[in-house]
Amino acid sequence: MPSDPNSAAPRIGFVSLGCPKALVDSERILTQLRTDGYEVSPTYDDAELVVVNTCGFIDSAVAESLDAIGEALAENGRVVVTGCLGVKPDVIEAEHPGVLAITGPQQYEAVMEAVRTHVPPPEHNPYVDLMPPQGIKLTPRHYAYLKISEGCNHNCTFCIIPSMRGKLVSRPAGEVMGEAERLVSAGVKELLVVSQDTSAYGVDRRYQTSFWGGKPVRTRMLDLAQALGSLGSWVRFHYVYPYPHVDELIPLMAEGHVLPYLDIPFQHASPTILRAMKRPAAAENTLARVKAWRDICPELAIRSTFIVGFPGETEKDFESLLRFAQEAELDRVGCFAYSPVEGARANELPGAVPESLKEERLQRFMECAAEISAERLSGKVGQELTVLVDAIEEDAVVARSYADAPEIDGVVHIEPHPSLKVGEFAQVRVTSADCYDLWGEVSTPD
Numbered sequence: 001m002p003s004d005p006n007s008a009a010p011r012i013g014f015v016s017l018g019c020p021k022a023l024v025d026s027e028r029i030l031t032q033l034r035t036d037g038y039e040v041s042p043t044y045d046d047a048e049l050v051v052v053n054t055c056g057f058i059d060s061a062v063a064e065s066l067d068a069i070g071e072a073l074a075e076n077g078r079v080v081v082t083g084c085l086g087v088k089p090d091v092i093e094a095e096h097p098g099v100l101a102i103t104g105p106q107q108y109e110a111v112m113e114a115v116r117t118h119v120p121p122p123e124h125n126p127y128v129d130l131m132p133p134q135g136i137k138l139t140p141r142h143y144a145y146l147k148i149s150e151g152c153n154h155n156c157t158f159c160i161i162p163s164m165r166g167k168l169v170s171r172p173a174g175e176v177m178g179e180a181e182r183l184v185s186a187g188v189k190e191l192l193v194v195s196q197d198t199s200a201y202g203v204d205r206r207y208q209t210s211f212w213g214g215k216p217v218r219t220r221m222l223d224l225a226q227a228l229g230s231l232g233s234w235v236r237f238h239y240v241y242p243y244p245h246v247d248e249l250i251p252l253m254a255e256g257h258v259l260p261y262l263d264i265p266f267q268h269a270s271p272t273i274l275r276a277m278k279r280p281a282a283a284e285n286t287l288a289r290v291k292a293w294r295d296i297c298p299e300l301a302i303r304s305t306f307i308v309g310f311p312g313e314t315e316k317d318f319e320s321l322l323r324f325a326q327e328a329e330l331d332r333v334g335c336f337a338y339s340p341v342e343g344a345r346a347n348e349l350p351g352a353v354p355e356s357l358k359e360e361r362l363q364r365f366m367e368c369a370a371e372i373s374a375e376r377l378s379g380k381v382g383q384e385l386t387v388l389v390d391a392i393e394e395d396a397v398v399a400r401s402y403a404d405a406p407e408i409d410g411v412v413h414i415e416p417h418p419s420l421k422v423g424e425f426a427q428v429r430v431t432s433a434d435c436y437d438l439w440g441e442v443s444t445p446d
Contacts, residue, residue: 010119011039013047013076015068016138018055020194020238022083022105024147026053027138029082029111036112037122044075048119049100051111056085056164058341069096080114082107084164088342105165106150142388142423143190143406144183148176148224152196153203154241156267157278157346158307158338161196170202173219174210177227181212189388189423190234192405193224199241222248229257234388236405238263242280247289254297259402262293263303269324270317273310276349290328301403303332308365309358310338312351318361322368331376332409333369337362370435377410377433384443387412387428389420399426401438410436417442 012033016026029051030040041047050072054065065085069092072079079099081092086104093099101114137144151166152159180191195201202208202219209216217227222245228235235258240246242264253260266286268274280286294300306325308318325333337358340347353361387399390406397414404410412428419442420426428440 009037009039009122011041011047012115012119013041013044013050013072015050015052015072017053017065017068018057018061018083020145020192021147021196022053022055023138024145024194025083025105025108027145028108029053030138032108032112033115036116038115038119044072047076049078049080049115050076051080051082051115054081054083054085056083056088057159057161059339061085062091062342066092066095069099073098078118080111080118082111087164139406140390140423141187142390143192144188145194146176146180146183146191146228147171147194148198148201149195153200154197155278155345157276157349158267158310158341158344160341160343163343165196168197168200168204170200170205170219172205172208172210173202173217173224173227174212176224177212177217180228180231184231184233187423188233189425190236191228191231192236192238193228194238196239197241198237198239199243199246221245222252225249225252225258234259234402236261236263238405240264242266242286242289247293250293250296250300253300260297260300261303261402261405262300263405265305266324267305267307268310268317268321270313270320273313273317273321276312277307277310277346287324287327299402301331302328303334303405303409304330305334305336306365307336307338308361309353311346311349311353313338313353313361318365322365325365325368325372329372329376330369331373331403332405333366333373334408335362335365335369373410374433374435377435377438380430380438381433382430384427384429385412385438385440387414387426387440389414389422389424389426392416392420392422399428410438412438412440414439415441 014030016023052069052072055061062085069079069081073096080101081099082103084105086102089102092102100118103110149168149170151168152162153168199221201221205219207218207220209218217223240262252258267277267279385401387401389399391398397416397420399412399414401412414428427443429443430438430440432439
């Protein structure tokens, strides 16, 4: 006999840490919690149990995750841990022996089993507790992360992701497209494609053909991009490893099918350091490809991340990185000083760089990157851009252009205008720029 639909359902607290890929994991767990009839509590006090989705990639992330677990234990007392740090249960148990259960990343059913064990689910009426077809999302309504694969087949010496998330496992293209279609139908205006290695998508499935809407679509990055581009939303690609077949995406960008934006973590430019990292080691070829891409698609925006102070990095290596950044004219750049990660093979490499020198190189690199960004953004002054409005405040409107991924890139500040609405597109004329952001006003017909 179904229980009273008006009775209070058990409430579960949730803490989500880490990258967008982990955020997608959190969304999946939250969706299953709601499907099972649990309520999600915004506070520790009201929750009968708290799930903490952790990150464990670098030392600072491990520390943040352990702090979050400790806070949840102190405030609530009943905690289930999941996520990347979950592959190191001894680390968690050594500091927080009171956790109820520990699971690794992507172990959704194990998380739910732990929750159900300690807080039995209610008998809920499926006709009352309806779940939106797109599931629970932690992003604003107008954009969403679309995870197309798990794991990674690379063996970069600074990275432990394969040991945490395993080898590459691609989702069938038809399944990805079904999710993307549901998201767009629910009002999503921008799909952010994420994985550990987006350009390897489908390799493990030998680019198997699946079906979407009765039509065949191969499990391959180009085919997926073509299909996603037919949905009418912005499509933005993240974490693209610079394989040669990435070249095939550029014409789609030039034709407007997907955003002219590539997030490629080059990591370094010195052949010596790239070999030590077990990364592609031909910076000259990379520069030639970037030039060829921009010849086809001049508006292409490239974001990248780099590591300075990697073991063995000399001043000559660092100078080659600066030259690469200047010649490639990358639009958006992030940089990190190398820090050892437990379990990474780079820890065994000779030539440790002093911390003070790492920080000095980091500062020099970011000053160089800021100058490049300022010059490229200044070229947009006077142009008209399509932007997606993220927030409207009393005296300011914040939006993003095709060159701006949420939370990691710059933004477009717009003069308030009655036509602007959150989650909607607008045409803006750029009036000024600084190192990272643009300012503009709503374009009005002449």
